[in-house]
Amino acid sequence: MRLVLFRLIGILEIAGGFYGVVAALRRLLPLGSTHESIFALIDLAVFAFVLIAGVLLLDNSERGIAFSRWAQLLQVPLIATSAFSYALSSGAFVNVFSTLHLPPHLLLDSHFGTQGFVLATSGPGTSRIGINLLALLSWLALRFR
Structure with a gap:
């Protein structure tokens, strides 16, 4: 079961990492502009790291797990x-988040076969905060093997 779970996590990391790269x-x-190029380089580095992590995880190495x-x-x-x-998603996400305006709403969003990275000093009109449940469960599975 552990091997199947690790392979699934690795496949999602490779797919999302490759698509992100x-x-x-x-x-x-x-x-384009220097500002856009800097964020594109950060984007590239993050998804390259996720891609390498997935490849190493499929090799079942300790470094891949880390x-x-x-x-x-x-x-x-x-x-x-x-x-x-x-926000960062690579391969898939199951997000649970809440809006921060009154009254707060608890929302669920999910998608498989996707990637996304948001890093900005500004944001949307409606503030929200949450967690990616799929990433949290994957992290726990990798942590408590």
């Missing part, structure tokens, strides 16, 4: 406020 390269290659723990931990928080936004 390709998307980051597409943003980086037109050589890297995958970090890759999953990076995907857990979801923060979207007017001052700062952060």
